[in-house]
Amino acid sequence: MRFHTRKWVKPEDLNANETLFGGRVLAWIDEEAALYSIIQLENKKVVTKYMSEINFMSTAVQGDVVEIGIEVVKFGKSSLNLNCEVRNKMTRETIVTVDNIIMVNLGDNGKPKPHGKKKVEFVRDRLANADD
Ligand SMILES: CC(C)(COP(=O)(O)OP(=O)(O)OC[C@H]1O[C@@H](n2cnc3c(N)ncnc32)[C@H](O)[C@@H]1OP(=O)(O)O)[C@@H](O)C(=O)NCCC(=O)NCCS
Numbered sequence: 001m002r003f004h005t006r007k008w009v010k011p012e013d014l015n016a017n018e019t020l021f022g023g024r025v026l027a028w029i030d031e032e033a034a035l036y037s038i039i040q041l042e043n044k045k046v047v048t049k050y051m052s053e054i055n056f057m058s059t060a061v062q063g064d065v066v067e068i069g070i071e072v073v074k075f076g077k078s079s080l081n082l083n084c085e086v087r088n089k090m091t092r093e094t095i096v097t098v099d100n101i102i103m104v105n106l107g108d109n110g111k112p113k114p115h116g117k118k119k120v121e122f123v124r125d126r127l128a129n130a131d132d
Helices: 023-042 123-131
Strands: 003-009 045-053 054-056 063-076 079-088 095-106
Touching: 003 023, 023 045, 023 054, 023 063, 023 095, 023 123
Parallel strands: none
Antiparallel strands: 003 063, 045 095, 054 095, 063 079, 079 095
């Protein structure tokens, strides 16, 4: 799994227990999954369809640095199936895992549209191929 994004836990990210608020973590995960999918599928119109069980295993406190990892489980026809882990950057302790996130590629009419992708691609390779 590649951990693309780091976040710094700030006062506005805390719950009443002074630890990282679960809703904030879910917003970070959703944004990360959307960004990852938009880049992979080369389409800005990608939406979250489904998120599986969310398992909060540990927490973080103000000042901690956390990182968000995303991995492709499967390329579907219009869907992209991802899994995600958020962990403490310094200790590598897992904060939360989401095993199954389904993102759906949409056409201009807002309906699912085949994305035609079969494997993970890297932008640098696309750019290099464009130069050939
Ligand atoms: C996303 C949306 C357009 C999909 O419409 P739909 O009629 O359910 O589409 P389909 O049944 O054709 O499913 C589309 C794909 O998602 C997959 N899928 C749908 N529900 C799924 C589920 N619960 N679990 C796993 N995969 C699922 C289907 O298998 C299909 O994959 P494939 O094309 O790779 O075979 C529609 O449900 C929608 O607009 N939902 C709201 C999305 C949104 O606004 N999200 C933001 C948060 S509110």
